[in-house]
Amino acid sequence: MATDELLHRALELLGDDPLSVEAIQRVTDPGALAESMTIAEVAELLDVSAHTLRYYERAGLVEVSRDALGHRVYDPAAVRRLVFLTRMRLSGMPMRDLQHYIALADAGDDTVPERLDMLIEHRDTLRRRIRELTLSLAATEFKIATYGGRAAPDAVDAESSE
């Protein structure tokens, strides 16, 4: 099916980078979550600070219950949501949009089309951004080549001599 193809394509693009493999596992292996987690555990898992997790909660992005001591208890649903949220943040989706998205998600299935629209827009944003960065990468490599290789002295002026 199409989704397998997508993941396969992603894996192709990512190669064997261990960090990426770990990250892909977070996509493909969501069942491996502990029954419940402390804030420190979640922070470690997602590579964010406990401060940030509390901030996300304050921002209304996720609800977290407390134990008898008043300490946060992250259930698997909360953790999965935070996995999603941190990925979206990492890829540049603004807090505002995430707050909107989460409000929609909490409003029920009727909002699926609008959520889909948001995801599609984000997908397009990501594609544009990747193109931009790819272009900048090419320009940077070009500059490194003219600088380091000294292979094309007549091309050095391509962007002046900074």
Place this chain on the structure above:
Amino acid sequence: MATDELLHRALELLGDDPLSVEAIQRVTDPGALAESMTIAEVAELLDVSAHTLRYYERAGLVEVSRDALGHRVYDPAAVRRLVFLTRMRLSGMPMRDLQHYIALADAGDDTVPERLDMLIEHRDTLRRRIRELTLSLAATEFKIATYGGRAAPDAVDAESSE
């Protein structure tokens, strides 16, 4: 030579997107700059505000001379530098680093190795970032597929039902 290969690769990746073609031209066709430009012209060319150009000047990133009226006159060297600077900014290099880089550039050829180091580090940062975004793109496409296609209802739980 190697630099041609890099640009060729970039063009392959970019396809026929008009915006990208325009951008590539900014890399490959630096000779087409007017003798001197006003702040409004440069702002338009680089798609930034005049405010931002003045800000960059204040930040020490570029020196710009004035005409008899005190208005800024951007000569080709300044424009080329700003092309470079805006591309670096667009690709996420912090102002701090650009200030350092420019200080090195202004200090003469002895600083070429350090500038090269900075470019190489930036290149690596870009590669990592592109990988991250590619991963997020795959995850987003995956989610769109499970949402929109309804093709894999048993996979919907991959990231809960946000």
Place this chain on the structure above:
DNA sequence: CTACGGGTTCGAGCGCGCTCGAACGCAAAC
């Protein structure tokens, strides 16, 4: 008993990169 480690709430502060407003200058158009 006390110290320590990890949690809590609250509000304030920060670093970044602009972005804007106020007050002004000059020149060409009406």
Place this chain on the structure above:
DNA sequence: GTTTGCGTTCGAGCGCGCTCGAACCCGTAG
């Protein structure tokens, strides 16, 4: 001669996403 338009300087303000400090609570180890 005044209005319009584009420019100038200066310093303040803003939006974003955290990040931090203070004061406090609790359970366990030494």
